[in-house]
Structure formats: C-alpha cells, structure tokens
Amino acid sequence: MHQDVADHIVKNIHCNPPVHLTYGTGPAGSPRLRKALAGFLKSTFHAREDVDPENIVVMGGVGGINEAFMWSVCNEGEGIIIPRPLYTGFSQVIPARSRGVLIPATFQDLEGYKSLDDCFNPEMNHKAFEAAYMKATKDGITVKGVVIAHPHNPLGRCYPPETLRVIAKFCNKHKIHLLVDEIYAFSTFENPEIPDALPFTSIMALDLEENIDRSLLHMAYGASKDFCANGLRLGMIYSKNEGLIGSMASVSMFGWPSYIIQDSWATMLEDEKWTTAFLEKNQKLMADNYAATVSFLGKHGIPHYPSNAGHIIWINISKFIFPSITDSDGLQNLRHLKLGSDDEMKYREREGKVLQRLLQNGVFVAAGSSFFTEEFGWFRLTFTVTRDALEEGLERVWKTLQEVRKDAWAPAVQQTVEHGFKSLTIGMRLPGHSET
Incomplete structure (x- = not known):
C-alpha cells in the first residue's frame, strides 16, 4: 500500500x-x-x-x-x-x-x-x-x-x-x-x-x-x-x-x-476513483491478515476480542501470566484481578517481564496496562504488516509465551535488552500501514 x-x-x-x-x-x-x-x-x-x-x-x-x-x-x-x-x-x-x-x-x-x-x-x-x-x-x-x-x-x-x-x-x-x-x-x-x-x-x-x-x-x-x-x-x-x-x-x-x-x-x-479503489484494496488486505492472525491465535489457544475495524487485535495472555488461576480459556477466573486490586503490582512486574522477553525475541506487542485496561492479561497486537512479517512475528510471540510458561515465573536475574536488536513490530504496517 x-x-x-x-x-x-x-x-x-x-x-x-x-x-x-x-x-x-x-x-x-x-x-x-x-x-x-x-x-x-x-x-x-x-x-x-x-x-x-x-x-x-x-x-x-x-x-x-x-x-x-x-x-x-x-x-x-x-x-x-x-x-x-x-x-x-x-x-x-x-x-x-x-x-x-x-x-x-x-x-x-x-x-x-x-x-x-x-x-x-x-x-x-x-x-x-x-x-x-x-x-x-x-x-x-x-x-x-x-x-x-x-x-x-x-x-x-x-x-x-x-x-x-x-x-x-x-x-x-x-x-x-x-x-x-x-x-x-x-x-x-x-x-x-x-x-x-x-x-x-x-x-x-x-x-x-x-x-x-x-x-x-x-x-x-x-x-x-x-x-x-x-x-x-x-x-x-x-x-x-x-x-x-x-x-x-x-x-x-x-x-x-x-x-x-x-x-x-x-x-x-x-481522485475519487483512485481513493475508492485504494480503500477497498486496503480493506481486503486487512481482512486477509486478520483471518490469518486469528487462525494462528486459535491454533495456539490464545483468546481475542473479535474486531472489524482498525489495525489491531485485543488478545488475552492472562493464562501465561497467571497460569495457576486461569482455566482453559484463560478468561473466566480473572474478574477479581482488575487493575487497582491488591495483585496489581505483581501483575505489572510480570507484564513488564513479558514485554522484555518479547523485545529480546525481536517482536513488540503493546501491553494492556498502557491502554488503561480494567482487567489483567490483555495486550494489543497489530496485524497490518506484510504476510511474511506477520507470520514471523506471530511465531516470535508464541516462542515468547512458551518461554514464559516454561519459566513458571521462577525468580530470575533481570536482563538488559541490548541496543541495536532487530525488533519486528507487529504493527509497523510494512506493506503500507502504520500503527496508532
């Protein structure tokens, strides 16, 4: 685009x-x-x-x-x-x-x-x-x-x-x-x-x-x-x-x-003819990338809020952050874990570690707390990039979540993200999109 x-x-x-x-x-x-x-x-x-x-x-x-x-x-x-x-x-x-x-x-x-x-x-x-x-x-x-x-x-x-x-x-x-x-x-x-x-x-x-x-x-x-x-x-x-x-x-x-x-x-x-064709082409590409993204999320058991507008998908990874209290779909037992509760500091610490691990793996997904979400576990993933970048980025997200789950939140030494890493942001809109 x-x-x-x-x-x-x-x-x-x-x-x-x-x-x-x-x-x-x-x-x-x-x-x-x-x-x-x-x-x-x-x-x-x-x-x-x-x-x-x-x-x-x-x-x-x-x-x-x-x-x-x-x-x-x-x-x-x-x-x-x-x-x-x-x-x-x-x-x-x-x-x-x-x-x-x-x-x-x-x-x-x-x-x-x-x-x-x-x-x-x-x-x-x-x-x-x-x-x-x-x-x-x-x-x-x-x-x-x-x-x-x-x-x-x-x-x-x-x-x-x-x-x-x-x-x-x-x-x-x-x-x-x-x-x-x-x-x-x-x-x-x-x-x-x-x-x-x-x-x-x-x-x-x-x-x-x-x-x-x-x-x-x-x-x-x-x-x-x-x-x-x-x-x-x-x-x-x-x-x-x-x-x-x-x-x-x-x-x-x-x-x-x-x-x-x-x-x-x-x-x-x-140029009304050009604009109409451009917007329609953009919408078709968005629909295709959205479908590919939710297919990947479904395959790996990552819940999301269905959308039909914007460049983003609101995904829930709470079962990777609090694995001991979430059930199979990762959503039902989180109502008491709202931001502002006694668990907020623990959540923010874990959310920060997830973000750090994502960056170490060369991908960025925005944390829900930066959007003032009322419930723990939500992240914003932007899907409007080239298909190759999307597929690679999703694999990096899944790799990160597997690492997080494997670690089971054991105490670990804080690592510093090296300057100059090549981070693939799901949302940079490489084919002509951009993120807000």
Whole structure:
C-alpha cells in the first residue's frame, strides 16, 4: 500500500513555487487540501450538511490535533473523560501543555456489566460517563470534554449510532466538548466471526441537532491510517466553533505542515476513483491478515476480542501470566484481578517481564496496562504488516509465551535488552500501514 501512495504522489504532485515555496495563506491549512477534505467529508463520510473549508484546520498529524484541542479547551487541572480501555496517546497529550487531567470512564464496576461488548452499549456508556463526571466533580476537577476513538482503539469495533447520540446528549447536558477521533474511519473489514458487526457511521452523518449544541461537537481525521501515510504527518479537525478553530490555527503557526505535503494528500482526495479503489484494496488486505492472525491465535489457544475495524487485535495472555488461576480459556477466573486490586503490582512486574522477553525475541506487542485496561492479561497486537512479517512475528510471540510458561515465573536475574536488536513490530504496517 505504501508503494501505491508513493506512485500516486510522484505522478500527481508538482511544485508550484508561488504556493509551495512561500508562506501561502497561513497556518490553518492549504486551501487546496481544506477544499478537498470538505468534499471528502461530504461524499465519503456522508456529512449531513455542507462542509465549509473554513471550519477545517490542518496540523501535523491527528496526535497534534488532539494535543492542540486539549490545550484549547483545558486549563491546568481541568479534565477530559475518555472511556476505558483507551488509546494510550490520549493519556500523553492531555497532561502535556494544557496540564489537564485524564478521567477514565470505567465499565466493569457498573451494575449489569457482562463483557467488553458493553463498552459499546448506549445505556452502559451513559452510566459510565455520568459516574466519571460525578467522581471528577467530587474530586474537585472541572470536566471540560469527552474524547472517543471511533472506531475504537484498542477494541477494534465501531460505536452504534445510538451510543454516539447518548454520548452527545451527555456532553450537551453538562455543556462540555465532544471530540470524535475518526482516524480509522475506513480501516474496516468483513469478519465472519461477527457477521452482524456494525459498519462505521461517522458522527458527521448523524442528525444531532436535538442532541448537542454544534459548538461543542468536533471531529478529527488524518492520512496516517486509511491512507497508510503516517510519515506525511497530516491531521485535521472539523468544527463549527469559531473560537476553537481560531485557537487551533494559532497553535499551528509554530509548526504547520508544508503546503506541498498537504497538497500531496489533496491529490488523492480529489481522485475519487483512485481513493475508492485504494480503500477497498486496503480493506481486503486487512481482512486477509486478520483471518490469518486469528487462525494462528486459535491454533495456539490464545483468546481475542473479535474486531472489524482498525489495525489491531485485543488478545488475552492472562493464562501465561497467571497460569495457576486461569482455566482453559484463560478468561473466566480473572474478574477479581482488575487493575487497582491488591495483585496489581505483581501483575505489572510480570507484564513488564513479558514485554522484555518479547523485545529480546525481536517482536513488540503493546501491553494492556498502557491502554488503561480494567482487567489483567490483555495486550494489543497489530496485524497490518506484510504476510511474511506477520507470520514471523506471530511465531516470535508464541516462542515468547512458551518461554514464559516454561519459566513458571521462577525468580530470575533481570536482563538488559541490548541496543541495536532487530525488533519486528507487529504493527509497523510494512506493506503500507502504520500503527496508532
């Protein structure tokens, strides 16, 4: 996929000195790209209303968008609610310049909680957000907004429209902002494991006039995932809040992406035939790699949470970390081992040793604790690499788990990972993908 993007850029982008070698029209974004994005949001995201390019700001990646959003809406000590498990990048940008506070919305302690499926249930989301808001208020934290990843990262599912409405209503009730990060919007695929899985529906495609003040609703998107172009460093926010748009444009002044890079993405968006074919090809490759991955996991008895969106699979290796208390499927007896329990320090020590052993074997899989998971044992594995790399990486993961089980957590001398090892990250997206 990387080569497809590279070929399109080489063929279609040409340097226009008056536009590309000057300051252009300023830091809010290339007029060409903002116009192309406006059309893309209307035609492909199915925005219910016409999209004004003036309501778009382009910055250096969606991570930069998220950080600038936090800086714009949060003062020091104020909070942002994010449902658990959550993308670890959010936990990094909230306390950065704004010195804000992350407020995780938890689910497993809620009455009626049964499984991870409840993380997408409208009623359970309402309970989780209200509980998080009440606790933050009790702790003296002023809540300024909610951020969600849709499709979800790390669970790899899309939120139902009704759940999005519930979250929007919650934000409107408390007069706080809602930012929906849709960076994985079209990184979706067919999965026979969940034939009734919901497709992606953008927040912009919903009629929310009666649910939320439009000045509180914002959407982020970027080139990194769907267009396999992390290196372009391009992200955007769409908002009808003039104050927010102005604030973020002012922040972008200190590092906006060059116009020639912005216009390279614009050439793709303007080429609707190419974009449609590219996204479809990407989705097919994702489906194939996902199927190969879950086949391997099933063969080796490693449970996973079925997904149909994003580049990741949420896998559970708890029976390798706590072999004496887990049963054959590794899941049923872990409810009492939630993060925050008395066993947390022991778990974190063992999780760290698993990570170290993975790196020693030249492969990286992200630990669940970095995603604020509520239950021990979960890791995030990214499957969008070349097939050869995927197969080799999975074998290295299995080798690691066998070593861990063989050691049976006997005391061992801590080893130092040598610099310069060749680590194969399942998730580097070697064929043109990239990890978030």
